[in-house]
Amino acid sequence: MKNLIVLFLSTFLIACDLDLGSSFDPTTRTLYVDYYQEACNESGTDLCFRIRTSEEDAFALTNLPMSGFGSLEWGKRYTVQVEAERTDSGKDSAYTLESIEATEIMDPASNNFLLTFNMSSGILLDNSSDNTGSSWIIAGSKVFTCSGTDCTSLTKAFTDSEKVQLNFSAENDQLTLLGIKCQSSENNFSAECEGVNDFSWDIAHFQSDCGLATPSWCLIYKENTDASTEWNLLDLDITDFTAQWGQQYDIDVQTTKKAGDIISATFIEQNSIDEKTNESFKLVMQTAGGALEKSSNDVIKYLSLEFDCARNNQCADINNAIDDATETEERIIVLQAIVETSAEIPTIIIEDLICNEAASAFKVECADKNDDVYWTKK
Numbered sequence: 001m002k003n004l005i006v007l008f009l010s011t012f013l014i015a016c017d018l019d020l021g022s023s024f025d026p027t028t029r030t031l032y033v034d035y036y037q038e039a040c041n042e043s044g045t046d047l048c049f050r051i052r053t054s055e056e057d058a059f060a061l062t063n064l065p066m067s068g069f070g071s072l073e074w075g076k077r078y079t080v081q082v083e084a085e086r087t088d089s090g091k092d093s094a095y096t097l098e099s100i101e102a103t104e105i106m107d108p109a110s111n112n113f114l115l116t117f118n119m120s121s122g123i124l125l126d127n128s129s130d131n132t133g134s135s136w137i138i139a140g141s142k143v144f145t146c147s148g149t150d151c152t153s154l155t156k157a158f159t160d161s162e163k164v165q166l167n168f169s170a171e172n173d174q175l176t177l178l179g180i181k182c183q184s185s186e187n188n189f190s191a192e193c194e195g196v197n198d199f200s201w202d203i204a205h206f207q208s209d210c211g212l213a214t215p216s217w218c219l220i221y222k223e224n225t226d227a228s229t230e231w232n233l234l235d236l237d238i239t240d241f242t243a244q245w246g247q248q249y250d251i252d253v254q255t256t257k258k259a260g261d262i263i264s265a266t267f268i269e270q271n272s273i274d275e276k277t278n279e280s281f282k283l284v285m286q287t288a289g290g291a292l293e294k295s296s297n298d299v300i301k302y303l304s305l306e307f308d309c310a311r312n313n314q315c316a317d318i319n320n321a322i323d324d325a326t327e328t329e330e331r332i333i334v335l336q337a338i339v340e341t342s343a344e345i346p347t348i349i350i351e352d353l354i355c356n357e358a359a360s361a362f363k364v365e366c367a368d369k370n371d372d373v374y375w376t377k378k
Contacts, residue, residue, distance in 0.1 A: 024086045031095060033069070033078040034059040035106045036113050036170055039139075045123045047139045068097030073173035074142070077104040108169035112178055114259055115168060116194070118186065120161035124154075133158075144168070144175040153180050163189045165259050182260030196256050198268065200224050203249040205276035205339065208283040209302075209332075210235040211376035215291035217303060219243060220374055224250060233374045234265070241267035246342030248274040277339050282354060282372050286332050287325040294319045300350070307337065307348045314350045321356040332362040334373050 034050035038061050049066055050059040072078055079102040085094040117124045117138075127137035133155040137143045146154055157164045163186055167178040182193035191197045204220035210233055211218075218233040238253060252268040285292045285302045293301040298310030300318055309315040318333070325331045334355035340347040355366035355373075367375035 024088060024090045026083050026085050028081060028098065029053065029084050030101070031080050031082045032059070033072060033080060035077045035104075035111065036074050036115075036168070038115060039117055039121075039123055042118045043121050045121055045139055047142070064092060065094040066097075067095070069095075074175065075106055075108065075170035075172060077106060078102070106170070108171040108176070112167055112169045114165055114181060116163065116165045118161075118163050119158050120186070124158070124164075126155070126158065138175075142175055144177050146177050150177060150180055153183060157183050160185070162186070163193070165193055167259075190257075192257070193260050194258055196254065198252060198254050200250065200252050200271070203243050203251060204231060204281070205246050205248040205274075205279065205342075206281045206283060206337070207243075207245070208233065208374055209286055209291075211284070211374075213288075215286045215288055215303060217305075218374075231372075231374060233376055234262070235376070236262065236265065239264070239266040244342055244344065245346040245348060246275070246277045246339030248276045250274075275342060277342050280336055280338050280351065282334055282336050282370060284332060284334055284367075284373060284375060286330060286359075287322055288330040288359075292318075292322060292333075294322055305348075307335075307350050309350045311349055312351050314353055317353045317356075318350070321353065324356065330359045332357055332359055332366070334366055334370065 030053070032052045032055060034052075037047040037049055040046045040048040040061070040063055048061055048063055049069065049072075051062050052059050078100055080100050081098045082095040083098055084092045085096075087093050115138075123139055125137055125140075126133050126135075127143055128135040133146070133151045135143060135145050136154060154164070156162070162183050164183040165181040167181050169176045169178060184192040189195070200223065201221045202224045207217045207219055209218065210216045212235060216235070218235050219238070220231050221234050222229045222231045238251075241251065241253075243249060250271040250273075252271065254266045254268055255262050256264040291303050295309050295315035295318065298308060298315065299306045300309045300315065301307070309318055314335075318335075321331050321333050332355075333353060335350050336352040336354050337348055337350050340349050354370070355362075357365045363375060367373045
């Protein structure tokens with residue numbers, strides 16, 4: 001037993017003499033660095049890197065000091081070796097670049113990104129020599145130019161101390177402004193640009209094609225707090241809500257917005273339903289992908305929903321529109337219709353073919369000329 005105690009004490013003393021140290025001493029690790037930076041916080045004027053410690057993780061903004069990273073270019077992802085300083089609890093507290101192990105050039109055409117700036121912080125400033133707002137500088141280091149209404153909007157955002165979300169691409173350490181996604185006062189930013197909020201919506205008594213690459217049905221909605229609010233297409237489902245043709249709804253919803261776009265909506269409660277049978281409306285259909293089928297037994301089908309085209313002698317005109325489509329360009333049509341009965345399977349009567357255009361001309365020749373035609377394609 002005495003021999004075991006002596007052996008243990010000897011081993012302990014040898015370890016002390018070798019100064020093996022704490023497990024939280026600086027260590028070398030692999031770090032992955034993203035191809036752009038973001039504002040470190042809303043009130044500051046600095047940019048911070050986006051990093052991850054594993055290729056399986058998502059990139060995340062870091063506020064840790066990053067020494068030696070100044071040569072890393074926007075538009076490239078890096079795999080690097082760093083020395084990581086650590087706190088007494090073992091968490092990383094700072095990184096020093098030791099070497100660049102690999103570089104990946106990101107295609108700017110398919111890797112655009114969004115940056116959010118609080119203009120009151122001074123992180124984004126007019127960099128034009130003539131104060132025209134045609135050139136801007138981020139954090140005193142990254143310059144980009146704008147044109148037209150984007151310049152006007154940026155100047156307004158600066159003057160009014162708004163928050164802005166800008167869409168960029170990056171190549172060879174140079175930024176290209178692709179557009180302003182959203183801008184708002186700081187108080188309204190969550191509701192208008194990015195956040196979770198509750199709204200009251202009117203849902204129209206009919207639907208229309210969403211105007212996306214693949215034909216699909218969209219609800220038509222508007223906020224009902226203001227009578228002048230315009231109707232819009234909603235290219236996603238409202239969770240826990242189903243609308244019937246011929247009925248207009250007043251509902252409360254919770255929405256999640258990102259960059260000014262609604263990315264989810266969830267039904268909260270229904271306030272009222274108005275019967276809208278026999279009230280005329282206009283809807284859009286595309287010939288793409290065979291979504292619009294020729295008449296059979298006096299009805300046409302669009303995305304499996306049937307429409308009576310015979311009562312007002314519209315079947316032939318719609319069939320001709322389908323025939324007008326070519327291998328290189330689809331047709332898009334606008335139909336005027338009514339819902340005769342409101343039910344789970346409604347009776348929808350086509351009254352007239354309002355517009356029949358090639359896809360490339362549809363927005364200008366049809367959508368822009370009819371205020372009650374809702375379309376999203378540019």
